[in-house]
Amino acid sequence: MATAEATMGGMAHAHHEEQSFIRSYIFATDHKIIGIQFLFASLFFLLVGGIMALLIRWQLGFPGQAVPFGDPISPKSYNALVTMHGTIMVFFALMPMVMGVFANYLIPLKLGAPDMAFPRLNMLSFWMFVSSGTVAMASLYVEGGAAGAGWTAYPPLSGAAQYSGVSLGQQLWIVSLILFGASSLLGSVNYITTVINMRAPGMTLFRMPLSIWSLFITAILALLAVPIIAAAAIMLLFDQTIGTTFFLPADGGQPLLWQHLFWFFGHPEVYILILPAMGIVSDILANGSRKPIFGYHSMVYAIITIAFLGWIVWGHHMFQSGMNPLLGTTFMISTMAIAIPSAIKVFNWLGTMWRGNLQFHTPMLWAIGFVSLFTIGGLSGIFMASASVDIFIHDTYFIVAHIHYVLFGGTLMASFAGIYFWFPKMFGRMMSERLGKIHFFLTFILYNLAFFPMHLLGMGGHMRRIADPTQYEFLRPLQPLNQFISVSVFLLFLAQIPFVINFFTSLFKGEQAPLNPWKDNGLEWTVPSPPPHGNFETTPTVYHGPYEFSSPLVEEDFLPQNAPLNGGERKAATVGAGAGE
Amino acid sequence: MANESVMNEAIAMPGGVHAEPGMQVYNQKLGMWVFLASEVMFFTGLIGAYIILRFGAGDWALPGIPLEEGGTPLNINLTAINTFMLICSSVTMVKAFAAIEHGDQKGLRRFLLLTVLLGASFVGIQIYEYMELVHEGFMPRCSDELAAIVPNCHLFGSTFYTMTGFHGTHVSLGVVALIWVTVKAFRGQYSKENHGGVEVVGLYWHFVDLVWIMLFTIVYLI
Numbered sequence: 023m024a025t026a027e028a029t030m031g032g033m034a035h036a037h038h039e040e041q042s043f044i045r046s047y048i049f050a051t052d053h054k055i056i057g058i059q060f061l062f063a064s065l066f067f068l069l070v071g072g073i074m075a076l077l078i079r080w081q082l083g084f085p086g087q088a089v090p091f092g093d094p095i096s097p098k099s100y101n102a103l104v105t106m107h108g109t110i111m112v113f114f115a116l117m118p119m120v121m122g123v124f125a126n127y128l129i130p131l132k133l134g135a136p137d138m139a140f141p142r143l144n145m146l147s148f149w150m151f152v153s154s155g156t157v158a159m160a161s162l163y164v165e166g167g168a169a170g171a172g173w174t175a176y177p178p179l180s181g182a183a184q185y186s187g188v189s190l191g192q193q194l195w196i197v198s199l200i201l202f203g204a205s206s207l208l209g210s211v212n213y214i215t216t217v218i219n220m221r222a223p224g225m226t227l228f229r230m231p232l233s234i235w236s237l238f239i240t241a242i243l244a245l246l247a248v249p250i251i252a253a254a255a256i257m258l259l260f261d262q263t264i265g266t267t268f269f270l271p272a273d274g275g276q277p278l279l280w281q282h283l284f285w286f287f288g289h290p291e292v293y294i295l296i297l298p299a300m301g302i303v304s305d306i307l308a309n310g311s312r313k314p315i316f317g318y319h320s321m322v323y324a325i326i327t328i329a330f331l332g333w334i335v336w337g338h339h340m341f342q343s344g345m346n347p348l349l350g351t352t353f354m355i356s357t358m359a360i361a362i363p364s365a366i367k368v369f370n371w372l373g374t375m376w377r378g379n380l381q382f383h384t385p386m387l388w389a390i391g392f393v394s395l396f397t398i399g400g401l402s403g404i405f406m407a408s409a410s411v412d413i414f415i416h417d418t419y420f421i422v423a424h425i426h427y428v429l430f431g432g433t434l435m436a437s438f439a440g441i442y443f444w445f446p447k448m449f450g451r452m453m454s455e456r457l458g459k460i461h462f463f464l465t466f467i468l469y470n471l472a473f474f475p476m477h478l479l480g481m482g483g484h485m486r487r488i489a490d491p492t493q494y495e496f497l498r499p500l501q502p503l504n505q506f507i508s509v510s511v512f513l514l515f516l517a518q519i520p521f522v523i524n525f526f527t528s529l530f531k532g533e534q535a536p537l538n539p540w541k542d543n544g545l546e547w548t549v550p551s552p553p554p555h556g557n558f559e560t561t562p563t564v565y566h567g568p569y570e571f572s573s574p575l576v577e578e579d580f581l582p583q584n585a586p587l588n589g590g591e592r593k594a595a596t597v598g599a600g601a602g603e
Numbered sequence: 604m605a606n607e608s609v610m611n612e613a614i615a616m617p618g619g620v621h622a623e624p625g626m627q628v629y630n631q632k633l634g635m636w637v638f639l640a641s642e643v644m645f646f647t648g649l650i651g652a653y654i655i656l657r658f659g660a661g662d663w664a665l666p667g668i669p670l671e672e673g674g675t676p677l678n679i680n681l682t683a684i685n686t687f688m689l690i691c692s693s694v695t696m697v698k699a700f701a702a703i704e705h706g707d708q709k710g711l712r713r714f715l716l717l718t719v720l721l722g723a724s725f726v727g728i729q730i731y732e733y734m735e736l737v738h739e740g741f742m743p744r745c746s747d748e749l750a751a752i753v754p755n756c757h758l759f760g761s762t763f764y765t766m767t768g769f770h771g772t773h774v775s776l777g778v779v780a781l782i783w784v785t786v787k788a789f790r791g792q793y794s795k796e797n798h799g800g801v802e803v804v805g806l807y808w809h810f811v812d813l814v815w816i817m818l819f820t821i822v823y824l825i
Contacts, residue, residue, distance in 0.1 A: 135622070139630040207641055215634045219625035226623065249641045253648030257765060265744035266761035268652060273757040274660045279652055561622075 049149070051141035052555055053126050056148050058448055060122030061441070063148075065525075067114035067155060068434075074107040076515055083508025085490040098187060100489035101170035106162065108173030109195065112295070113202050114155050116429060119437045120298035121206065121244065122151065125213050125237045127444065131546035131553065132234050134222025134562045134584075139215040147208035154201035161194035169195035172487060174284055177269035177277045181261050189262065196259045203252040206244050213241035222545070224564030228322070229583065231544055231568040232315065235322050236301025239329045240294050247290035254283035281343055285336035293332040296396075296428060297325060299436030300367060303389045305568070306439050307371055309542050310386030311378030312579050314569040317370040324363035324370075331360045341409045342416045350409045357407035364400050368393065379572070379579070383540070384458030388439030391466050395431025399424055402477065417487075420480025426473045438462075438521070445525075446539050450551040451532030457524040464517035472510035475503050541580045543568050548582055635803045639810050642773075646814050649769060650821065653762040662754035666824060673754050676741045677763075678732060679823050685728045686819045689774075692721035693812040696805045706795035708788075715785040715801075718808070722778040729771050733764075763822060770818055773811050780804045 050056055080087075081095045081103075088094045095103070126144065130137055138144045162168045168191040171180035175195070183189035217238040221230070230238075258280065260266040267273035269280045308315040315321060337345060337353035345353075371393050380386070402424040405411050415421065438461075445453050482500050484491055491497040491504060538547040545562055546553070562584040570581035581587070626633050657663055668674035695717040702710030740746025743764050745756035753759060784804050787793065793801060 140634060207638075210641070211634050211637045214637045215630050219622060219628075219630050219633055221623040221625065223621065223623060245637065245641045246644045249645035250648040253645050253652070256769075257649075257652060257761075260743065260761065260765060265742075266765065267744070267757045268656065268761055268765075274656070274755045275758065275761075276656060276659055279655050282655075283648060283652065 049145055051137070051145050053130050053138045053141065053144060054448070054553060054557075056144050057123050057125075057127030059148055060118050060126060060151070061448070063152065063155065064115050064118040064123060067110050067118075070159070071107055071110040071115050072515055072518070074103050074110065075511060078103050078107060079508040079511040081489060082491065083505040085492050095489070097489040098167060098170060101172075101186070101487070102162075102168040102188070102191070104487050105169045105172050105175075105195075106158070109158065109169070109199075111429070112173060112291070113199070114151075114158060116295050116433050116437070117206070117291075118151060120295060120302075120433060121209060121213075121237070121240065122148070123437075124233065124298060124302060124440055124444075125209065125241070127448065128233055128546065129213055129216055129237060130220065131447075131549070131557055132231055132544050132568075133217065133220060133225055134545045134558060134564065135216060135220035136556045136558065136561075138212045139220055140212050143208050144212050147205045147212070150201055150205035150208065154198045154205060157194050157198035157201060161191045161198070164190045164194065167191050174288070175258065175280075176284075177258065177261070177280050178271065180258060180280075181269045181277070183262075193259060193262055196255045196262075199255045200252055200259075203248045203255070206248050207252075210241040210245040210248070213237060214245065217241075222558075222562050222564055225545075225583075226564075228319070229564055229567045231301075232304035232318070232321055232325075233298070233301035236297040236304075236325050239325050240297045243290045243297070243329050243332065244294050247287045247294070250283055251287035251291075254280060254287070278340075278343060281340050282336070285339045286333075288339065289336040290329075290332045292428070293328055295433045297328065299392065299396075299433045300325070302436045302440045302443075303392045304367075304371070304374075305542075305544070306385045306389040306443055307374050307393070308569045308571060309443075309540055310381045310383060310389065311375045312381065312571045313374055313378040314567075314571055315370065316373030316376075317366070318567065318569065320366055321370055324366040327363040328360060331356060331363070335360065338407055338409075338412075341412045347409070354407055354409045358404060361400070361404055368397055368400070384453070384455055384462060385439045385443035385540070387459065387462045388435050388442060391462065392432060392435040392439060395427055395435060395469070398474075399427030399431055402427060415480055417485060418480035419476045419484045419486060422486055423473055423476035423480060426476070430473070431469065438465075441525075443540065444546075445528065446535030447546055447551050447553070449529055449532075450535050451528050451530075452535050452539060453528040453532060454524050457520045461517065461520040461524065464520070465514065468510055468514040468517050472507055472514050475507050479503060479507075538582075541578070543570055543580055543582050545583055548584055629799055631799055631803050632806070635806050639806065642810060642814075646766075646769075646817075649762075649766050650817070653766060653821070656758050656762060660755040660758055664753045664756075664759055671752055673752060675823075676736060676739055676749065676753060677823055678735065681728065681732060682819060682823055685725055685732075686815065688721050688728075689725050689812050689815050692718045692725070693809050695721065696808050700798070700801050700805050703788075703793050703798040703801055704795065708791065708793075711793060711798075711801070712785070712788050715781065715788050719778060719781045719785055722774060722781060722808075726771060726775050726778060729767070729774075766818055766822060770811070770815055773814070777804070777808050777811050780807065 046052070047055060050059070077089065077095060078100070080089055081100055086094055126138075129135075166183075166188050168188070169175070169180070170186045170188045171192060175192075179185045180192055183192070186192065217230075217234065257266065257268040261268050261270055261275070267275040269275045269277050271277060304315055304321060335353055335357040337349060338357045341350050341353075375390075402420070406415060406421065406424060442453055442458055445451075479500055482497070484497055484500060484504075492501060535551040537549075537551060540547070543566070545558075545564070548562065549557060549559075563586075564583045565586050566581055566583050568583055570583075572579045573581045575581070575587060662673070664673060664675040666675050666677075666679055670676055695714045699711050699714035699718060702714060736742075740749040741753075741756070741760055743757075743760045745753065745760050750756040781804060784800050787800060
């Protein structure tokens, strides 16, 4: 950062006074630094959640045996592990990854804005996230253990200590969720305002990259969904602390009400996790295929349609909770309707790659991995959407397989794609392609070995959250499969080592990144790597959409969004932006 | 647009260039509208839970019946006066904004001060109301005597205190914001051209007022 500032010389704007280390890197208001802060935070939580997954798989593969260098896992700790693994992965690893890292880093850069609309709110958002994560981590160490009612925290299990045996841990879980909600709300207000008001001249809505479109729509989803879980979490906290009876049936409360409120938030939440991933993948697939994205407008409308349908399908999580079958049918039909915009997206991705000049760089591999695994996850979703099939597979490992196909195979794969793609811009150094590819192929293979058999476990009736499957006679024949999955998960965890090595060695010793290593069209590739405070020397003017690859109008196979297309200016502009340093 | 200059200043980018037209409102105002959308959802969550619980419970304490026969323990007349005051404070807020739009500094200060007073009185009366209710035994978990006569008293108490409590918190935060704006107004920091702060806090204040009209209707009157 400092060297970039120095070489930029007088380019900096009036408000770029020298800032202390603390203002620049700790309590930073620069959207790029905040994005990088979110990156380190979410990678940390990814590691914590991953270690919890190892412990869960140890217990399921080898029930009752002592963990290497430790004790056997008690059923109560197993409940806490399952709960905290889900909570940490959804709220502290994946959501900040897409809505913290990429939203923060990309929105102003890709729109040609100097920063977010409200930089100080942005800083507040990050530090509220840190405090929320700290509370969640602290809950692991309090008396009675961490929350054990599942990441969905259904009452009455979560409503009173006598059911789950946890009181303080559950309350801290709720507090951290409320803090997290506040953080995500501040972020959303910022993103929406920035996208609406801060676009550079010429950056019309339909010239925005799909990553920005999806982050914009996702911010609207988060803005409207998160307050619902905040309200519900507050009611649950009051039930536990000041004696209200919202969800406790003894005094007229309704446990089902929590499920409605939770999933009214929770279903939009899964689209909050997957839509930005789709946007990132769209950007990278077009780049790696050297072709314009297939059906740009239909992609945008598909994002909007998915987001809208996401609001009217929450009941499909509750088919087995007691629901009028007629109501169940309406939820079933609206859920299945989501397959239409999702299929539009998948076919458009295939259409983008079809007869493209495919470049199999690491980000592209992850993006292709995303498309394949998301498709599997999407298809298993249709099984569960069918109310009659769901009677059989509800609360089994089939659900676990599905959620991991869309969140690990989907969101996390796209996040890796995004990290490999934008790492050079973030840190000014290239990552190793060789290690990146090793990381991809090992992860892709081991991932499928770990999660695909979970569908079979689910069909065999393996319940979702039991600590010891061998206590049921009908599950004992499935135990070899469980052990196979466990070993695959252990190897999958080890397969992340190349990434860690790659990330940290590239951070310090990587090859210097040129301006535009992937020959992309986005505005972020027209500024130095890493970009200076304030991003752009002069506000760029945008002339094209983001996917002008292999255009017959220019010699290069890409056309930056800010390169004008009129006579003599044309060549100079494209060469100047593309040739790097 | 009255505050065109405020607007242009806010969305101007370095180098004197202007951004794509966007929503034609300055960032702070747009941000407040977006934030209020999330506030709508927050109160929707609380009010929706109340509706489900109340109609799921069947029997409920209704106004117009003596307390002993299962009537509401709430003091409707007192809260009606309080509601009227909050509505008046929205009027004074509008008057304050209209004043500064015409550059009337004295009008701005006078009406902002009135708004603060009305808002603070609302909070004061609500605290008095809570103290009286708690004295009678109406709490998030009712006293045994009250629970014996008020139908679903625990549920009523839970929803009543959560909804009105969160509204009261919002009003209190609004009063704090208004005091801040008023101090700035007395220092002469707003002008005919530059008064975004008055407008943005005003938006929040009207929202809080609007929520109360709904809450008063569904919690006290029906």
